[in-house]
Amino acid sequence: MNPLLQLNEVNTHIQGFHILQGISIQVPREGVTVLLGRNGAGKTTTLRTILGFNTPSGGEIKFDEKVINGWPPFRIGALGIGYVPEDRGIFGSLTVYENLKVAARDGIREMEGRLEKVYQLFPDLKRARKQQAGTLSGGQQQMLALARILVSKNRLLLIDEPSSGLAPIIVDRVAEAITELKKELPILLVEQNYNMASKIGDNYYIIDQGRCVHEGRMEDLEKEPEIKQRYLGVAV
Amino acid sequence: MFDTLFFNLLLNGLAHGMLIFLIASGLSLIFGLMRVVNFTHGSFFMFGAYVGRSIFLATDSFVLAILGGLLFGFVCGALVERIAIRPFFGNRVQLLLLTLGMMLVMNELVKIIWGPTILRFPRPDYFIGSFMLGDIILPYYRMFIVGFGLAVLVVVYLFLNKTRLGIIIRAGVEDSDMVQSFGINIKQVFTFTFALGVSLASVGGAISGPFLGVYPEIAMDNILVAIIAVVVGGIGSFGGSVAGSLLIGLISSFGGFYLPQAAMAFNVILMALVLLIRPQGLFGKGGLASGR
Numbered sequence: 270m271n272p273l274l275q276l277n278e279v280n281t282h283i284q285g286f287h288i289l290q291g292i293s294i295q296v297p298r299e300g301v302t303v304l305l306g307r308n309g310a311g312k313t314t315t316l317r318t319i320l321g322f323n324t325p326s327g328g329e330i331k332f333d334e335k336v337i338n339g340w341p342p343f344r345i346g347a348l349g350i351g352y353v354p355e356d357r358g359i360f361g362s363l364t365v366y367e368n369l370k371v372a373a374r375d376g377i378r379e380m381e382g383r384l385e386k387v388y389q390l391f392p393d394l395k396r397a398r399k400q401q402a403g404t405l406s407g408g409q410q411q412m413l414a415l416a417r418i419l420v421s422k423n424r425l426l427l428i429d430e431p432s433s434g435l436a437p438i439i440v441d442r443v444a445e446a447i448t449e450l451k452k453e454l455p456i457l458l459v460e461q462n463y464n465m466a467s468k469i470g471d472n473y474y475i476i477d478q479g480r481c482v483h484e485g486r487m488e489d490l491e492k493e494p495e496i497k498q499r500y501l502g503v504a505v
Numbered sequence: 506m507f508d509t510l511f512f513n514l515l516l517n518g519l520a521h522g523m524l525i526f527l528i529a530s531g532l533s534l535i536f537g538l539m540r541v542v543n544f545t546h547g548s549f550f551m552f553g554a555y556v557g558r559s560i561f562l563a564t565d566s567f568v569l570a571i572l573g574g575l576l577f578g579f580v581c582g583a584l585v586e587r588i589a590i591r592p593f594f595g596n597r598v599q600l601l602l603l604t605l606g607m608m609l610v611m612n613e614l615v616k617i618i619w620g621p622t623i624l625r626f627p628r629p630d631y632f633i634g635s636f637m638l639g640d641i642i643l644p645y646y647r648m649f650i651v652g653f654g655l656a657v658l659v660v661v662y663l664f665l666n667k668t669r670l671g672i673i674i675r676a677g678v679e680d681s682d683m684v685q686s687f688g689i690n691i692k693q694v695f696t697f698t699f700a701l702g703v704s705l706a707s708v709g710g711a712i713s714g715p716f717l718g719v720y721p722e723i724a725m726d727n728i729l730v731a732i733i734a735v736v737v738g739g740i741g742s743f744g745g746s747v748a749g750s751l752l753i754g755l756i757s758s759f760g761g762f763y764l765p766q767a768a769m770a771f772n773v774i775l776m777a778l779v780l781l782i783r784p785q786g787l788f789g790k791g792g793l794a795s796g797r
Contacts, residue, residue, distance in 0.1 A: 322682055347688035358683035360676040362790065370669055371676045374688040377669065417687070 271334060273298045273425055273455055274319065279328035279338075281311075281318045288314045290479035291328065296425065300471035301447070301456045303487065305463070305501055311479040312459040313355065316427045319457075320352055321345045332425075347374065351418030351454075355430040357410045361403025365394055365413055368402050372417035380420040387419045390449060408439035415446055418454075426454045432462040444469055463503050467491065475500045512641045514758045520647040520716060522754020523654025527709025528731035529738070529746040530661060531702020537678035537741020539695050540597060541590060544604040547728025548611035549578055549703045553710025554719045555619050558626040561714075567629040571711055578707025582700035590699065591692070612724050621721060626714030646715055653712055657705065658747060665743055674698055678741045679790075730757070733776045739789025748787055 272295035281289035289311050296302045304312045317323050319330060321342040330338045337345055346352070360368050369387075373380035388395035391412040397405060402413060411431055418426055431447065432440040444465050450456065451469065460466040466473070466487075473490055475483040477500055490497065497503040532546050553574040561570035589607065593599045632646040665671035677684045677694055685691050710723070717723060730753050738749025753772055761768040779786060 320686060341690075342682065342685040343688055343690045346686045350686075352683075352686040354683070358680055358686075360679045360683070362679060363672065363676055367672045367676075370672050371684060371689075372687045373669070421687075 270298060272296055273333060274457070275329075275331040276315070276319070277329045277331070279315075279318060279330060280326045281314055281323050282326045283314065283323060288323075288479055289318060289325070292476065292479065292481055293328075294474050294481060294484075296455060296457050297472070299451075299455050301451050301458050301469050303466045303470035303473045304457065304459045304476055305461075305466060305473055306476035307500065307502065308461075310476045312476055313429055314479075315476065316352070316354075316429055316457070316459060319345070319427065320350065349422060349424035351421075351423040351426045353411075353414040353418065353426070353428045353431065355433055355459075357414040359402045359405075359410045359413055361401065363402055364399050365402050365405070366398040368413055369417060369420050372420050374421040379422070383420050387416045390419070390446065391416050406439075407435050408442060411435065411439075411443050412446065415450065419450075423454060426450065426456045428456060429459045430461060431458070432460065432465050440465060463497070463501060509641050510762075512638075512643065514762055515755070516643055516647050516651070518755035518758030519751065520650040520654075520754070521757060522751035523651055524709050524713050524716075525727065525731050525734050525754055526654055526747055526750035527657065528706045528727055529734040529750045530658075530743060531705045532731055533735045533738065533740055533742065533746040534674065534678070535699055535702045536735070538674060538681065538698050539590075539594075541600050541699075542604065542732075543699070543702070544601075544608040544728060545585065545611060546703065546706045546731065547724040547726075548608050548615075549581065550706045550710040550713070550727050551615060551721065551724035552581075552611065553578055553707030554626065554714040554717075554723060555615060555624075555710075556707070557711025558624060558714050558719050561626065561629075567632075571708060574711030575704050575708040578704035579700045581707070582703025583696055585703070586696045586699035591695075608724070608728070612721055615721050615724075619719075623718045623720040626719050628715040632715070650712055650716060657708075661705070662743065670694070670697070730772060733772050736776055736786060737779045739786025741790070742786065742788040745786055745788030 274296040276292050276294045278291045278293055279289055280287070280291055292311070292315055294302070304315060306312055314323060318325050321340050325338050329336055332348055332350070337348070360371065363371070369380060370377065393409050394412055394416055397409065402410065405413060428447070431443050435443065440462065447456065447458070448469050458466070458470065467490070470487040473485060473487050474481050475496065482500060483496055528546055528550050532543060535541055535543050556577045557570040557574040560573040561567055585607070589603060590600065593603055628646050632649055634645055636643040636645060636648065665675055673684060673689055673694055677691060681691050713723070734749035734753045735746055737752060738745025738747070752775065756771045756775060757768055760771040
């Protein structure tokens, strides 16, 4: 089957800097694809370029066989591509329920229909639904960011560093939630936490200096200590 | 001590505060959402006064004058946003100069159309007279301004908190990129918010006419106090614009009576104090300098 999302030789310049230098990746229609790489390798820029926040200066981005480069972000979002940025992107002065309402692209009725399942997955959010989102803990904010994706019909989920800034025990819960999500949605995940990435990832791409330098099945990367050491700084 | 004078100054201050609120609330929302300081806001207040007066003189209907001011502001606001603001979006310096320039043009334009002198905007018959509370005289028209301001306040509050579009506007004030990722065309939201904000200023102008008179300088006078009210209340916060405006209105009223030479100084001192103690404003979230 064709991949759901395809980047062919994508280049992105930000304020004169050549950040993505010909990235090519394919995200299949199921499972978790992980983007690995050191800080500043271009992982977040890759996600933001897919989403239309950065306009690629070259190459091609295809979603379901449709070329989407140059589209405004809202049209890309409307295709059913959900985004959870590293800082979670929570609207802190809005209540939890209002956050979900903003995300309810397919209408409030559709959202209400999906809420029960969302609350089942994240019971904290049900209790806190009238609470200001800015007062939630880091882990709860991450749950809310994921919940916002689930209240509409989405086809692909982009998650940036879900473990960042969270206590280890919370990271485990986030990993569990993503494992649950991957049954329903293909996911493109950026993650520095190698343990978490290896637990939930199916495929990987390693990005270094704006290029893909390695790719393969996640379980095969386990057998490549040299690559892990060189590009990810993971001790052998 | 609570004599007629006190209640008169209080009512005056509240009425003036409500007029400032009608300018400041839109100014604050537009800046919070779009990072545009819209200097034309005071000019639309002024234009609203002239347009409202013309409609009232032509139709003898004060209701039509109010609706006309509202509609005039909404249409002009939408046009200005689409034609002038959008091409420069993202460049704050250019936008600042643009709205400043448009303000100057508008303030001169009004003199060409209606002349430079103060014009009388007669009160409708049913607002002539005063309500007597013991020996306290409360002019009907000032009470109307306070009531009208309160009604707008409630409607805008409900809109921002109970409708999805209103919630989206509040979300956009925090993070407009994230709003777009949910498939929402933020540019349409910008146009609507700009038009809404301008229409509030314009209708404020229309109802101010019989209270303040109609003359070109009301543009400058009011944009300055509205900006101060926004800074005091906290940029982007609706509640803040309410509090800031009423505070400025009351200070102007009482300060202007007891120490008229220092009336404007009181406002600036209040702003300086707030900025020193609480740079984000009374109800604000981020600091003034906090970008996105």
